[in-house]
Amino acid sequence: MNNSPVPVNIADKLAQFSDLWSQKKIAQLNDYEVKLAKLKGEFVWHKHDDTDELFLVISGRLTLQLRDGDVTLGPGELYVVPQGVEHCPVADEETAILLFEPVGTPNTGDAGGSRTKAPETLS
Template structure:
């Protein structure tokens, strides 16, 4: 696990959209980096909050009753149990901060779903 590194070097090593990679371990949380493009499925995390922090680009975060556009420098915390779906028209670099036990797409599974083990590699 990294203790120091260059965030853009880490993003450049990511070759697949919607495939978060764990880059740091901070107490009971993972710091993950992911490239977004297209859309991920609707899902929720029943017991954990999830923080999205946009490093480059922008994306729309669809919630049940609204759509929030996040651009470079913006962050948003999706509280536990809230259904959400990220959608990015263009490539977007996003940092995620979430509890170590948080499943990528909650209890929903799709071709985009990555296990914690896959995120750690």
């Protein structure tokens, strides 16, 4: 059995799935999950009362609608939505993102509903 360290290749992980708005866990760091997702369209307005949420755009463009004004991100850009701030992600084109948040953080925050999904682990 080979126990040598293996890096996580983000492009390879993104190639493993095509479903939208479904988070895929690719690593864990202490009590935080590193997740990928592909987005297109508009999500739901929500907030996370107990944690900040980091969005890093890998490809495409993501607009984070905020009540105080929108933030638009392109590839290689990130934004941290502060704890308790209501937001709604929107992607006019298919967009790949990396998320970093505590284990067990619901993707729909306080909104709940049919779009709430636990992350799947990619091998």
